[in-house]
Amino acid sequence: MRNILYLSLVIILSVPAAQVSAKPVSGLPDFTQLIDQTSPAVVKISTVTRVSRNPQVMPYGQQIPEIFRHLLEPRQMPRKDMHSMGSGFFISEDGYLLTNNHVVDGADQISVRLVDRREFDAVVVGVDPRSDLALLKVDEEGLPFLTLADSDKLKIGEWVVAIGSPFGLEFSASAGIVSAMGRSIPTEQNENYVPFIQTDVAINPGNSGGPLFNLDGEVVGVNSQIYTKSGGSIGLSFAIPSNTAKNVIAQLKDKGRVDRGWLGVVIQEVDRDLAQSFGLDKPGGALVAQLEPGGPADNAGLQVGDIILKFNGTAIMASGDLPHAVGSTAPGDKVSMLIVRKGKEKTLKVEVGTLAGDQGRIASSGSSSLGGRLGVVVENVDDRMKSSWKIDGGVVVRDVSTDGPAAKAGVVPGDVIVQIGYEDIADVSQYESIVKDLPTDTLIPIRFFREGRPTFRTIMLEK
Structure with a gap:
């Protein structure tokens, strides 16, 4: 995955714009008030995963009478505990908190610790591997929490701040600027539903799941990945936009899974030569290379060789923009697509299908996290x-x-x-x-x- 490494924990803090701001001092922002007022809502997440050896199946089959068969069935071998850590932050006073899915994936025990040293056990409300987000819950009221901003308003060049526990160094703060927006980073399953925020904030293993703040102390992103050849920060960090997180949180609370829009197409990038051959004056859009028979795009009349230039009013500048636009559309919505077919623009109407979420990963409140x-x-x-x-x-x-x-x-x-x-x-x-x-x-x-x-x-x- 192009050397993209998942972090194990990051914490970033945020509070309402009316309460916190970073005022410039000698031409540079002062982050002291922001960090002081938002850090109480950031947590360090520690997990325990119990691992046992794979059971060995005895090759006796039906030759053994049923009365003895249970003696020869697979047994759990002695286990060992694997420990890991990450970051997260509270999003409500009644104990809901957000982190990365990879921070808690497979964990049998999850605990969170606040900067004031209080500790709580947490359970998983739901996870969304496609966005690498997980919603947790602790049994406590009156907790400090952070506000999620409108990440669509974020601009390249803005100052942003992160607070986390890189390499176990608890509640470390780092700052930088937004380097790019809408970065497409396919997962190992070649899925691409998150328009990542790229920053040069120093993010390292141990920072994953923590908040990324704007200067008003609002959370604009959830730190998730870095690009590195050394194992540490080289100034290429990626965060999940807060608007993506809002959609995931709402669906996990409502139904325990996240359903996304689905179009049923295989697409590829349009380079200069392809653009010229299809009658475009410059590269752009998403070229349809294959259609799912009976899928939403097929039913809408889309054809192989069409180039999608706009989807539901969103310009598709590169092929990676299309999954972002489709995935954020509610299943069942009827939207328009602007396409180029044989050198001529054409508008189609499509009813977006459903890319169903993972329902088997939900844990009930008060139960084990698996x-x-x-x-x-x-x-x-x-x-x-x-x-x-x-x-x-x-x-x-x-x-x-x-x-x-x-x-x-x-x-x-x-x-x-x-x-x-x-x-x-x-x-x-x-x-x-x-x-x-x-x-x-x-x-x-x-x-x-x-x-x-x-x-x-x-x-x-x-x-």
Whole structure:
């Protein structure tokens, strides 16, 4: 990924414009008041991930009687704890806080510490890997919090400030300017939905998840990545815009996942030669190289070889601008596209589709940070598995918390849960509804399939 490294923690502070400002002194801004008034809302995040060896499957299969089979099934090996850290900041007085997804990804335990040395345990409300954001919650009221600014008003050359814990040096402040806006940085999955803010602020490992401030003490971004060949800052840092964060926060609070607009196209950059061949006077736009059959773009009449110049009123200067524009559009919206086809401009109407969010990564409030009350991450069973295993539904276990109720019952990744208590499980939605109402301190039967073979166990949720 072009040497883009994820940071483990950054903290940046911000307060309302009416309360905080950085006044120029001898031609340069003075950040002392800004840092003093915003730092109480910044937190250091520490995580613990429990790692165990992969269980070994014994090759006896159905030759072993059922009464002995449980003795030979995979067991969790002795585990070790892996510790990491990052930054975050409170966005409301009732304990909601924001950080990077990669700071808490896979964590079994999350704790946050304020500058006044108070510490709280945190749970995951929801995560959005596509934007690398995570919404956490602590059980406390009356907390200091920061204000999210309108990042669209940010200008190249503006002063910005970050506060974080680079290399474990807690609550360190650094400053610089905005170097560029709308940077496209594809992820390892070649997804590109964040128009990053580029700065020359000194951001290092340990700064991830912290706020980036303007001179009014408002949060304009969430520090996320750096470009480096040395492992430290070389003046190329990237932050997720606050407007992107606002959309993600609202959706995670509302439904625990983030759905984005989807067009159903494969695009490429338009260079000088392509621009000339398609009748453009200069390079620009996004060239459609492939269409998803039956997708929104296909249904709207878009064709391979069309060049998208505007989407929903947003100019597409480069191909990377299109995913930003489409992803920020609400699914179901009907918008216009300005295209060039065979050298002539044309306007099309398209109903934006849905790029569904990751629903399996939600953790319930008051539960372990991995997989809700049972300590598992699940997803729907596909039709191929239903046919092969001759089941009507269920949920596939993708990850298991090593000390959760499911692990204690012997559930491992790859199992398909089809019944809890006396209720059959059809899909993820029904699974979540049933698990939500399970009693505590009571043995509950759970039925699951492993490699096509059904088995019953008991599971107990502790208070």
